[in-house]
Amino acid sequence: ILNVEQSPQSLHVQEGDSTNFTCSFPSSNFYALHWYRWETAKSPEALFVMTLNGDEKKKGRISATLNTKEGYSYLYIKGSQPEDSATYLCASNFGNEKLTFGTGTRLTIIP
Amino acid sequence: DAGITQSPRHKVTETGTPVTLRCHQTENHRYMYWYRQDPGHGLRLIHYSYGVKDTDKGEVSDGYSVSRSKTEDFLLTLESATSSQTSVYFCAISADFNYGYTFGSGTRLTVV
Numbered sequence: 411i412l413n414v415e416q417s418p419q420s421l422h423v424q425e426g427d428s429t430n431f432t433c434s435f436p437s438s439n440f441y442a443l444h445w446y447r448w449e450t451a452k453s454p455e456a457l458f459v460m461t462l463n464g465d466e467k468k469k470g471r472i473s474a475t476l477n478t479k480e481g482y483s484y485l486y487i488k489g490s491q492p493e494d495s496a497t498y499l500c501a502s503n504f505g506n507e508k509l510t511f512g513t514g515t516r517l518t519i520i521p
Numbered sequence: 522d523a524g525i526t527q528s529p530r531h532k533v534t535e536t537g538t539p540v541t542l543r544c545h546q547t548e549n550h551r552y553m554y555w556y557r558q559d560p561g562h563g564l565r566l567i568h569y570s571y572g573v574k575d576t577d578k579g580e581v582s583d584g585y586s587v588s589r590s591k592t593e594d595f596l597l598t599l600e601s602a603t604s605s606q607t608s609v610y611f612c613a614i615s616a617d618f619n620y621g622y623t624f625g626s627g628t629r630l631t632v633v
Contacts, residue, residue, distance in 0.1 A: 452626075456621025458621075499564070508577075511556075513562065514563055
């Protein structure tokens, strides 16, 4: 089983501060890396899908980078707001049709 | 979520009974997936479909079967429910396997 690891498991950040967290994955047979945002009592929502080494994606205050050679991706949130509180999932499909998810980073923004 | 619905939203069933969960999409997407969510494990793939009548197993497929007789519907069946299958079940769809997934609202299943 190929594992996708996320760190930290949880994070508390003061409102207005910026933060980032990590997704690690096996670099062999890499095909795509997904990031999802999952609010409590809702369903996961896709943020980014990245496929190329060096990819950078941005959506408002959230951005992500990808390093396929060393097997990691970073998610950055600039100027955290209370509505950013959620669990952030990453996932990879290692060249096949099955997406393997990490267990997520739970982010809590402190007003 | 727009374009994908799961039913039922909640179900309580007894050990040993069969249960079927339904996922319905209106997006005409090729791929459909069933995941279960459990504390400490995140989302784990049960089965997926890459077309009508085309399905394959995920990492936790034991005790589950699926069927896809038409593009819009993907059924997950627990042949004989066990307490270990108490979980929240999510269906997801995607146009291609390197596109972002759209998830349904989830089905909370309790096996007593």
